[in-house]
Amino acid sequence: MAAEPLPGRPWPLADGDYDVVVIGGGLAGLAAARDLALRGLSVALVEKGDFASATTARSSKLIHGGLRYLELFDFGLVRESLAERERLGHLAPHLVRPLPFLVPIYRESSRGLIKVRIGLALYDWLTPGRNRERYRVLRAVDALSLEPSIRPDDLRGAGYYFDDLLLYPERLCLENVLSACRHGARAFNYAQVEDVRRDAGGTPTGLRVRDLLSGAVTTLGAKVIVNAAGPWVDELRALARVRDRGEHVLRRTKGIHCLLPRLTERAIYHSTRDDRMIFVIPWREFSLVGTTDTDFEGDLDRVHATRTEVEYLLSEVRQSVPDPRVVADEVYYTYAGVRPLSFEEGRRASDVSRAHKVVEEAGGRFLSITGTKLTCFRSLAEELGDRVSRVLGRPGPARTAQLTLDGADAEVGRVEAHTWLDVSDDVAAGGLPPETLETLVSLYGRNYRRVVELAGKVPGGAERLCPSNPDVVAQVHHGVHEELTVSLQDFLLRRTGIGTSRCQGRDCAEAIARRLAL
Numbered sequence: 482m483a484a485e486p487l488p489g490r491p492w493p494l495a496d497g498d499y500d501v502v503v504i505g506g507g508l509a510g511l512a513a514a515r516d517l518a519l520r521g522l523s524v525a526l527v528e529k530g531d532f533a534s535a536t537t538a539r540s541s542k543l544i545h546g547g548l549r550y551l552e553l554f555d556f557g558l559v560r561e562s563l564a565e566r567e568r569l570g571h572l573a574p575h576l577v578r579p580l581p582f583l584v585p586i587y588r589e590s591s592r593g594l595i596k597v598r599i600g601l602a603l604y605d606w607l608t609p610g611r612n613r614e615r616y617r618v619l620r621a622v623d624a625l626s627l628e629p630s631i632r633p634d635d636l637r638g639a640g641y642y643f644d645d646l647l648l649y650p651e652r653l654c655l656e657n658v659l660s661a662c663r664h665g666a667r668a669f670n671y672a673q674v675e676d677v678r679r680d681a682g683g684t685p686t687g688l689r690v691r692d693l694l695s696g697a698v699t700t701l702g703a704k705v706i707v708n709a710a711g712p713w714v715d716e717l718r719a720l721a722r723v724r725d726r727g728e729h730v731l732r733r734t735k736g737i738h739c740l741l742p743r744l745t746e747r748a749i750y751h752s753t754r755d756d757r758m759i760f761v762i763p764w765r766e767f768s769l770v771g772t773t774d775t776d777f778e779g780d781l782d783r784v785h786a787t788r789t790e791v792e793y794l795l796s797e798v799r800q801s802v803p804d805p806r807v808v809a810d811e812v813y814y815t816y817a818g819v820r821p822l823s824f825e826e827g828r829r830a831s832d833v834s835r836a837h838k839v840v841e842e843a844g845g846r847f848l849s850i851t852g853t854k855l856t857c858f859r860s861l862a863e864e865l866g867d868r869v870s871r872v873l874g875r876p877g878p879a880r881t882a883q884l885t886l887d888g889a890d891a892e893v894g895r896v897e898a899h900t901w902l903d904v905s906d907d908v909a910a911g912g913l914p915p916e917t918l919e920t921l922v923s924l925y926g927r928n929y930r931r932v933v934e935l936a937g938k939v940p941g942g943a944e945r946l947c948p949s950n951p952d953v954v955a956q957v958h959h960g961v962h963e964e965l966t967v968s969l970q971d972f973l974l975r976r977t978g979i980g981t982s983r984c985q986g987r988d989c990a991e992a993i994a995r996r997l998a999l
Contacts, residue, residue, distance in 0.1 A: 487694050489967035494669050494692045498702035499523045501869055502688055503709055504674055504717055506532040508654050509837075509853045510709030512862035512881070514668065515661040519884070520866055520877035524666040525701055526658070527690050529673040531971045533654035536711045537855070538975065539784075539818025541738065541771050542764055544569055544577055544856045545644035546607065547835065548750070549758050551600050556607070558836045562856045563608045566645055569859070571893045573886040575926040576653055577645045579613060580762070583624060584640035584750040585631050585801050591756060594618055597640040604642065616642040630745050632803050640750075646764065648923055650855065651975040655964060656886040656926070657858075663890060671967060677706070677721035685721050685847050694967065705869050708849040712781050712819040718842075718849060725842035730823065730851050733778070734830045737786035737817040738771035739794055744804050751801040759797050766983055767813065770794055774830045777819050786815035813983060823852035837861045845872040887926030913943055917951040924956075924977065932959050947989035950979050957996045969994045 484493035501517050503510045506528025514526045528534075546563035547555075570577055586594050601616035617640075624639035625631065631639075647653060658668045669690075675698065676689040687702040708717045715731045718724070745768060749761040762769040773790050791809055799807050822833045837857060840849040848868065853861060863879040870876050884890045913921075913936060921929040936942035936955035946952045960966035960976040969990060973980030979993075980986040986993070 484695075484697065484699075487692075487967075489961055489965055489971075490669070492667055494672055494690065494695075494697070494699055496700050497525070497667075498687075499525045499667075500703070500873060500875075501525075501705045501707060502527070502701050502703035503707040504528075504688070505707075505709035505711055505713075505850075506530070506654070506658070506668070506670060507535055507537040507709065507711050507853075508533065508650070508657065508855065508858045509711070509850050509861060510707070511654050511657040511661065511668075512858040513707055513709055513850070513865050514666050515657045515664070516859075516862040516866040516879060516881050517869060518661045518664040518666040519880040520870060520875070522869070522873070522875065522877075524661065525703075526661070526666060526668040527672040527674060527688070527701070528668075528670045529693070531670045531967065531975055532658055532668070532965070533651040533975055536818045536820065537650050537654055539736070539738070539816050540647075540650055540855050541736075541760055541762065542647045542650060542769060543580075543644060543760070543762070544647050546604060546856075547854070548600060548604055548642075550835070551603055553832060553834070555834055555836065558834065558854070558857075559604070560607045561836075561860055562854065563604075565857050565860050567609055568882060569856075569886075570645065571885075572859070572882075573653060573656060573926065575887055575922055575924075576648050576656075578648065579643050580646040581614075581747045582640075582642050582644060582750050583619075583628055583631065583747050584642075585624065586637045586639060587632070587801075588635035588637060590637075590752060592752060594638050594640075601640050601642050613643050616640065628745050628747055628749070630802055630804055631749065632801055644748075646748075646762065647855070648764075649978060652924055653858075653886065655975070656888065659888070659964065660884070660886060660890055668965065670965060670971075674717065674720065677717075678702075679722070683722070684843050685723065704846070705872055706847050707865065707869070708847065711821045711853075712777075714821055714849050714851060718847075721843075721847060723842045723847050726840055730838075730840050730849055732822045732824045732830075732833055733776065733781075734774050734820045734822055734833070735777035735784065735817060736772035736774055736820060737790045737794065737815060738769055739786070739791055739815050740767045740813040741770055741811055742768065742806050742813075744768040744802055744806065749801055751797060753797045754800070759794065761798055761802055765978070765981075770798055774820075776830050781819060784817045784819055786817045790817075791815060814985065821851055821853060837864075839865050839868055841868065885926075888928030889926070891927075912937075913953070914951065917945075917953055920951045920978075921956075925959075931963075932956060935959055946993055947979055947982075947984065947986070949984040949988050950977075950982050952977050952979055954996065957993060961997065966997075969997055972997065
């Protein structure tokens with residue numbers, strides 16, 4: 482009996498043969514699937530949870546060059562990151578926003594104003610085009626006029642520069658997977674790899690995958706397997722019995738974040754007393770504070786912020802932002818994730834390079850991704866796509882830099898972003914309030930008009946889902962039928978921002994669950 486599609490999936494998880502099977506539904510794996518599909522290869526992707534449900538969703542939400550990496554002399558990574566930062570502003574303009582940063586320098590700071598000025602000048606020089614506001618080094622009085630909330634005592638001045646804020650990392654993942662599927666890929670969430678098949682010579686040839694929704698086990702044949710499992714990369718290598726590069730290619734480090742009431746209107750870059758970096762980032766109605774960077778050997782499925790880690794973050798933030806709300810009792814919620822860094826012997830966790838690596842094993846038939854950085858997801862995917870094409874003898878150009886990630890797969894530059902971001906006509910004609918339309922644009926890019934149209938067609942489509950958020954009923958229908966939504970958690974946390982808002986969906990979860998069940 483042929484397998485049937487399950488709710489949230491337009492296709493069944495069934496036996497089949499592919500050029501490439503990708504394991505892992507974080508940003509690295511989804512970007513890889515998109516790149517490969519755009520080259521005309523047959524691609525399947527499996528993820529044991531939902532897309533973007535692990536490390537990607539637990540980032541600092543920054544698209545940045547990495548100012549600190551200049552101190553580590555990682556100029557290549559900074560240049561690549563800055564180029565990708567500029568490119569993403571054209572590929573997904575609905576998801577990124579310019580974000581001003583202040584770097585307060587105090588009398589006791591390990592970095593003086595001269596060192597900051599040199600670093601910012603180099604950062605600016607490495608930026609391609611330099612078509613944004615340039616850096617400045619401010620006097621103390623000018624820094625305080627911009628951000629009165631920073632500590633005035635012993636303030637010597639501040640660096641001032643711009644990077645970008647990523648509004649919804651989960652939506653960037655979704656844009657990649659939906660684009661991949663529009664170009665022929667098949668993506669399956671809630672599908673866990675149980676075994677890696679090998680031929681008589683020991684070369685991996687495919688996967689045995691359990692559908693966690695139906696319990697069925699299927700076989701996916703693959704000429705090449707891409708291991709983009711993030712912190713689980715070494716577990717997948719062990720399952721495949723692949724050890725060409727040794728037992729470990731990964732170093733896991735843990736990072737936590739706290740959500741506090743909005744403290745500042747600009748991001749604050751704080752150097753800690755133990756020479757780490759912490760950001761205070763204005764994100765939605767919060768200040769997002771993070772992150773720690775410590776080695777992690779625990780249960781990858783049970784990662785959480787401890788009280789000690791939270792107190793460490795808050796005590797450091799108070800050195801630059803002595804707001805009385807920087808206390809544990811004011812924390813709305815926390816989240817924690819594990820970074821899949823490349824294994825480097827003898828280096829401090831925060832000094833390990835964030836540059837990605839593609840580890841080739843089994844004659845190039847099993848490729849593992851390590852060291853991924855959120856900003857460089859596209860360039861990583863392009864490098865991996867080039868390698869896979871060579872292995873398969875199927876050369877083809879990368880196209881991910883030319884096609885937008887805004888729901889349209891349009892050629893970059895063909896339509897200016899400010900044209901379709903203007904919702905004034907829809908405000909007049911659609912009957913939805915401006916805050917709802919702005920939310921729809923931020924979530925769906927150019928596809929927001931499909932949700933607007935749906936709001937006028939389905940019963941109660943324009944009704945609000947949550948008293949604390951502007952999202953509407955039509956988004957539930959869109960999520961299930963267009964965005965591979967399976968569970969309530971998928972919808973609240975990764976298709977909308979309801980679950981990461983101040984109410985965390987507690988005001989509306991039960992009502993939304995009833996709608997999803999229909």
